[in-house]
Amino acid sequence: MRREPVRPDIAELELTGISRIAVGAMHDPEVIPLWFGESDIVTPDFIREAAKKALDDGQTFYSSSRGTPALRAAILRYHERIYGLGLAEGRLIVPGSTMLAVTCACQCLLSDGDEMLLIGPYWPNIARAVAICGARIREVRLNEGPGRWSLDLPAVEAALTPETRAVYVNSPSNPTGWIMTAEEQRALLDLCRRRGVAVLSDEVYHRNVFTGRDPAPSFLEIAGEDEPVFVVNGLSKGWCMTGWRLGWLIGPARLAEPLAVLSECMSTGATVFAQAGAIAALEQGEEFLATFRERCRINRDLVMDILGGHPRVDLLEPEGAFYAFPRIEGVRDSLSLARRILHERKVGTAPGYTFGRGNDAHLRLCFAIDTPRLKEALERIVQVLDD
Amino acid sequence: MRREPVRPDIAELELTGISRIAVGAMHDPEVIPLWFGESDIVTPDFIREAAKKALDDGQTFYSSSRGTPALRAAILRYHERIYGLGLAEGRLIVPGSTMLAVTCACQCLLSDGDEMLLIGPYWPNIARAVAICGARIREVRLNEGPGRWSLDLPAVEAALTPETRAVYVNSPSNPTGWIMTAEEQRALLDLCRRRGVAVLSDEVYHRNVFTGRDPAPSFLEIAGEDEPVFVVNGLSKGWCMTGWRLGWLIGPARLAEPLAVLSECMSTGATVFAQAGAIAALEQGEEFLATFRERCRINRDLVMDILGGHPRVDLLEPEGAFYAFPRIEGVRDSLSLARRILHERKVGTAPGYTFGRGNDAHLRLCFAIDTPRLKEALERIVQVLDD
Numbered sequence: 224m225r226r227e228p229v230r231p232d233i234a235e236l237e238l239t240g241i242s243r244i245a246v247g248a249m250h251d252p253e254v255i256p257l258w259f260g261e262s263d264i265v266t267p268d269f270i271r272e273a274a275k276k277a278l279d280d281g282q283t284f285y286s287s288s289r290g291t292p293a294l295r296a297a298i299l300r301y302h303e304r305i306y307g308l309g310l311a312e313g314r315l316i317v318p319g320s321t322m323l324a325v326t327c328a329c330q331c332l333l334s335d336g337d338e339m340l341l342i343g344p345y346w347p348n349i350a351r352a353v354a355i356c357g358a359r360i361r362e363v364r365l366n367e368g369p370g371r372w373s374l375d376l377p378a379v380e381a382a383l384t385p386e387t388r389a390v391y392v393n394s395p396s397n398p399t400g401w402i403m404t405a406e407e408q409r410a411l412l413d414l415c416r417r418r419g420v421a422v423l424s425d426e427v428y429h430r431n432v433f434t435g436r437d438p439a440p441s442f443l444e445i446a447g448e449d450e451p452v453f454v455v456n457g458l459s460k461g462w463c464m465t466g467w468r469l470g471w472l473i474g475p476a477r478l479a480e481p482l483a484v485l486s487e488c489m490s491t492g493a494t495v496f497a498q499a500g501a502i503a504a505l506e507q508g509e510e511f512l513a514t515f516r517e518r519c520r521i522n523r524d525l526v527m528d529i530l531g532g533h534p535r536v537d538l539l540e541p542e543g544a545f546y547a548f549p550r551i552e553g554v555r556d557s558l559s560l561a562r563r564i565l566h567e568r569k570v571g572t573a574p575g576y577t578f579g580r581g582n583d584a585h586l587r588l589c590f591a592i593d594t595p596r597l598k599e600a601l602e603r604i605v606q607v608l609d610d
Numbered sequence: 611m612r613r614e615p616v617r618p619d620i621a622e623l624e625l626t627g628i629s630r631i632a633v634g635a636m637h638d639p640e641v642i643p644l645w646f647g648e649s650d651i652v653t654p655d656f657i658r659e660a661a662k663k664a665l666d667d668g669q670t671f672y673s674s675s676r677g678t679p680a681l682r683a684a685i686l687r688y689h690e691r692i693y694g695l696g697l698a699e700g701r702l703i704v705p706g707s708t709m710l711a712v713t714c715a716c717q718c719l720l721s722d723g724d725e726m727l728l729i730g731p732y733w734p735n736i737a738r739a740v741a742i743c744g745a746r747i748r749e750v751r752l753n754e755g756p757g758r759w760s761l762d763l764p765a766v767e768a769a770l771t772p773e774t775r776a777v778y779v780n781s782p783s784n785p786t787g788w789i790m791t792a793e794e795q796r797a798l799l800d801l802c803r804r805r806g807v808a809v810l811s812d813e814v815y816h817r818n819v820f821t822g823r824d825p826a827p828s829f830l831e832i833a834g835e836d837e838p839v840f841v842v843n844g845l846s847k848g849w850c851m852t853g854w855r856l857g858w859l860i861g862p863a864r865l866a867e868p869l870a871v872l873s874e875c876m877s878t879g880a881t882v883f884a885q886a887g888a889i890a891a892l893e894q895g896e897e898f899l900a901t902f903r904e905r906c907r908i909n910r911d912l913v914m915d916i917l918g919g920h921p922r923v924d925l926l927e928p929e930g931a932f933y934a935f936p937r938i939e940g941v942r943d944s945l946s947l948a949r950r951i952l953h954e955r956k957v958g959t960a961p962g963y964t965f966g967r968g969n970d971a972h973l974r975l976c977f978a979i980d981t982p983r984l985k986e987a988l989e990r991i992v993q994v995l996d997d
Contacts, residue, residue, distance in 0.1 A: 228775040228808035228838045229865065233718050236871040259672055266670035274883075275662045283653035283853040285646055319706055319855070323877045331620050334744045335722035351875040357721045357744065388615040421615035451615045466670040466882030468706070478616065484623040488738040490710045494881040495853030496661075 232354065239347040240577030244561050248571065255592075255600040258571035260397060261465040262518075262545070262591035267511050270462065270500045277499030288492035289483050290317030290471070297502045298471055305438050311448055313479030316486040319493045321427050321457030321470025326352050327485040328389075328423050328453035328472055333358035338386040339423070340379065343579035344548065346397045349425075350579070353391075361387070364581045365401060367550070372401035372539055376410050380418075389421035389451075395428035395439050398548045398578050398587040400523075400541020402432065405440040412445055412452070421451035427470065430461035430512050433520050434542035448476045460544070461512055462504045469493055469501050515591075519545045522590040522597050529601040530588075535608050545591040548575070551608065554584045560607075561586060567610075568603035619741065626734040627964030631948050635958065642979075642987040645958035647784060648852040649905075649932070649978035654898050657849065657887045664886035675879035676870050677704030677858070684889040685858055692825050698835055700866030703873040706880045708814050708844030708857025713739050714872040715776075715810050715840035715859055720745035725773040726810070727766065730966035731935065733784045736812075737966070740778075748774070751968045752788060754937070759788035759926055763797050767805075776808035776838075782815035782826050785935045785965050785974040787910075787928020789819065792827040799832055799839070808838035814857065817848035817899050820907050821929035835863045847931070848899055849891045856880055856888050902978075906932045909977040909984050916988040917975075922995050932978040935962070938995065941971045947994075948973060954997075955990035 238246075241258055248254055265271075289295065295315055302308045318327050333339060335357040341349060343364045350360050363382045365372045379390065390411065394403035403411075415422050424442040432439050446452035457470025474482050486492065523540070526547045531538045538549040554560050557574035564570050564586075575585025588604075590597055625633075628645055635641055652658075676682065682702055689695045705714055720726060722744035728736060730751045737747050750769050752759045766777065777798065781790035790798075802809050811829040819826050833839035844857025861869050873879065910927070913934045918925045925936040941947050944961035951957050951973075962972025975991075977984055 227806060229718055229862070230721055232721075233868050233872075234865060236868040238867060238871055238874070242870075242874070261672055265668035271665045271670070275665055278658045278662055281652035283658065283851065285648055285852045319710070320877045320879075322875065323706070323710075326876055330742050331617060332615055334617055334619075348875045348878075351871055355717050355872065355875060419614060464670065465672045468877060468879065468881045475616075478621060480625060481620050481623040483629075484625055484738055485620075485742065487625070487629070488709065488735045488742060489713055490707045490855060490877070491735070492707075492855065494855045494884050497881050497884065 236351060236354070240558055240574040244558065244565060244574060245571060248565060254565065254569045254571050255596055256571045257588045257590070257592070257600055258573045260460065260589055262463055262515070263593055264463045264515065266462070266464050266467070269507055270464065270504045273503035274496050274500035277496035282496045282499060284495065286492060286495050288487040290315070290492065291495060291498045294498040294502050297505045301505045302443070306441060306444055308443055310443070310473060311476045314448065314473045314476050315471060316482045317469070317471045317493050317498070318486040319490040320468040321455055321459060322348060323489060324455040324457065324470045324472035325349065325423070325425065327482065327489060328455060328474065329353060329356050330485055331453065331474065331478065331481065332388045332421055336386060337388045338384060340382055340387055340390045341579065342374070342379070342390065342392040344398050344582050345391065345393060345579050347577045349391055362579050364579070365399065368539055371542065372396070372399045374403065374407040374411065376414065379411065380414055383418050383420060387420050389423050390415055391423045391425070393425040395431055395543025397428065397544050398546045398573070399539070400544050400546055400548065402435060402439050402542040408440055408442060409445055412442065421453065422446070423453045424455070426454055426456045428460050428544040429456060431516065431519065431545055432543045433523060439543055443473060451475055458501055458504055461515070462508055463515060464504065467497050467500065469497060518594065519591055522594055525594065525598060526588065526590050526601060529598070529605060533605060533608060545589055547588045547590055548585050550584045551586065557583045557585055564604055564607050568607055570600045570603050623738060623741070627945055627961045631945065631952060631961060632958060635952060641952065641956045641958050642983055643958045644975045644977070644979070644987055645960045647847065647976055649850055649902070650980055651850045651902065653849070653851050653854070656894055657851065657891045660890035661883050661887035664883035669883045669886060671882065673879060673882050675874040677702065677879065678882060678885045681885040681889050684892045688892045689830070693828060693831055695830055697830070697860060698863045701835065701860050701863050702858060703869045704856070704858045704880050704885070705873040706877040707855035708842050708846060709735060710876060711842040711844065711857045711859035712736065712810070712812065714869065714876060715842060715861065716740060716743050717872060718840065718861065718865065718868065719775045719808055723773060724775045725771060727769055727774055727777045728966065729761070729766070729777065729779040731785050731969050732778065732780060732966050734964045736778055749966050751966070752786065755926055758929065759783070759786045761790065761794040761798065763801065766798065767801055770805050770807060774807050776810050777802055778810045778812070780812040782818055782930025784815065784931050785933045785960070786926070787931050787933055787935065789822060789826050789929040795827055795829060796832055799829065808840065809833070811839065811841045813841055813843045815847050815931040816843060818903065818906065818932055819930045820910060826930055830860060838862055845888055845891050849895055850902060851891065854884050854887065856884060905981065906978055909981055912981065912985060913975065913977050913988060916985070916992060920992060920995060932976055934975045934977055935972050937971045938973065944970045944972055951991055951994050955994055957987045957990050
């Protein structure tokens with residue numbers, strides 16, 4: 224029996240390395256922010272106008288907690304358009320943010336003593352979402368080269384245990400920029416099928432693609448509708464809508480009712496008038512997506528030019544998302560390095576250690592911001608590396 | 611070892627009785643809707659305009675996932691103004707909706723095998739939120755009369771077990787309209803202190819008060835800042851902002867960092883421009899609150915006039931919130947009765963069974979809608995009872 228009612232594992236939760244370094248400096252206008260996963264572009268006008276019109280029209284009441292009927296229809300049409308997939312309507316919930324969609328998937332899969340295998344380097348809040356469910360994580364790191372990041376399938380297979388309920392993978396990847404190939408997806412899905420393990424696929428960067436097909440390959444394209452495959456996605460990263468908190472989960476058809484219950488009990492749905500903006504984004508957003516992707520591609524090339532050739536840097540070219548994840552020679556404590564860059568040169572970066580094991584010589588740099596400002600930030604980082 | 615990765619208890623989750631009866635008929639314009647917990651009043655203009663201005667100003671980026679600094683400050687000022695309380699800033703998170711705040715509190719307290727004691731009749735999603743955490747519920751029903759609903763403290767004490775982590779109470783109450791007195795609060799808190807049990811107090815109807823002080827008594831007024839007392843609140847019910855999905859949690863000061871992690875990992879915060887509307891609501895909303903409360907008071911009296919005197923009805927006068935929870939003589943299946951009222955007379959009501967044990971002769975009626983329409987709905991219900 225516990226001596227006090229608060230869960231000890233919850234009482235020990237700690238903020239990520241990103242929050243840890245950014246606290247106190249995130250509102251400093253002198254700091255060039257490469258630490259968060261967003262650009263400096265305000266959400267496009269046509270999306271904001273759609274949300275404002277919904278407010279004017281009085282869309283301030285409860286709607287379906289699985290998502291407004293209009294947004295649900297728009298998301299299904301979007302999947303038809305970009306993947307050629309006709310998904311069963313009951314598979315879809317829009318509980319709120321993409322992170323909340325991750326949590327709903329974790330809740331379908333995890334309870335005390337279960338394990339989730341994370342393909343690393345991974346976004347640190349995933350590990351916390353698993354811990355909040357009372358489950359443990361295991362980690363298998365991608366192969367870092369030669370030439371590109373790639374899935375280490377034998378290591379994944381070796382890391383599965385009888386307690387493993389799911390493998391989490393994020394492609395295009397935060398923080399590496401890796402895009403999982405369709406072959407890697409099929410191999411992982413086959414392994415998971417053989418071992419009775421679910422897949423939780425975070426595809427929120429599916430339109431942030433520099434290499435190969437846009438959209439990036441999706442597990443939706445290869446999994447049967449009743450398999451334990453959970454795909455999360457959302458608008459934050461492609462459409463510059465981080466403040467909107469809108470994402471969705473597509474799960475097995477047979478779980479339609481429990482998914483609806485989760486969406487209702489977690490949040491009772493997403494902000495209703497914001498969902499009107501999401502419809503505009505999905506239906507009129509292709510031009511913006513292309514423009515933003517082109518900016519990020521130019522910025523990716525700039526990062527490779529300035530950092531990729533530096534003698535202390537090993538940097539695999541990002542294939543998607545909008546992060547570079549360089550390894551810095553001679554560094555053993557990424558938080559100290561990130562703090563040095565912040566304090567000496569006023570650039571905000573994310574320390575590698577927070578993205579799982581094996582990353583304490585790395586930094587994550589978000590390269591989605593305005594190109595000249597990014598160039599200035601990269602030059603400041605080089606000054607620190609040259610010191 | 612489970613044979614498949616999905617949790618069996620999740621796979622069995624079922625929608626509430628409200629969703630069950632409303633599905634298929636919720637968009638029928640002929641149905642007068644008393645089933646959901648909202649009025650027919652669009653969110654006031656000044657609140658919508660504040661959100662629109664935030665969109666125009668480009669508030670579309672990430673902010674603190676604990677809530678925007680401006681909203682957090684506004685919520686703390688609001689507590690100072692209405693309760694005279696200066697709360698430590700770290701106790702507050704604004705993770706998204708009030709329901710998400712409930713979930714964050716449950717996650718602080720519950721894991722597999724734990725128990726939460728619910729004071730019933732209770733809003734059914736609470737029980738599901740507990741189940742999603744892998745915990746069990748126990749229930750203790752309020753005394754139904756004489757004269758008013760009241761806390762059955764001896765029954766609460768008898769229902770506590772070594773596994774009980776928290777007592778959940780909602781006052782003003784959905785569905786009964788009960789307002790817990792300050793004396794009842796102190797007695798419950800004393801009991802929980804003696805037994806090492808937390809309190810989860812849902813105070814979302816704190817401004818929907820007909821009897822006694824406005825705001826209703828809060829556990830924040832009697833609990834120490836480091837006690838395991840979790841108070842959730844939000845804007846949906848007082849300010850007619852159900853579609854905004856904005857609520858907050860105030861927890862123990864010593865849990866400031868884990869609360870911040872929960873807010874970050876569940877949703878990474880609420881919709882940012884909606885939070886601008888919330889500031890307007892808190893700071894300029896008193897006139898609207900008074901107007902809406904007066905409408906609800908008139909409607910409450912109308913319900914007592916029309917239903918309260920009916921020979922088949924036992925109805926304790928609601929002291930707050932905006933629900934009546936009559937017991938209907940001769941009824942043993944509230945879902946059948948609600949379906950009859952829906953199909954024969956086109957009025958949507960919520961069947962009592964979904965609010966916990968002992969309520970299958972009851973219906974919940976939301977009386978927040980336009981008075982003439984409410985009168986029509988009540989008269990139709992009487993026709994069914996008279997049949």
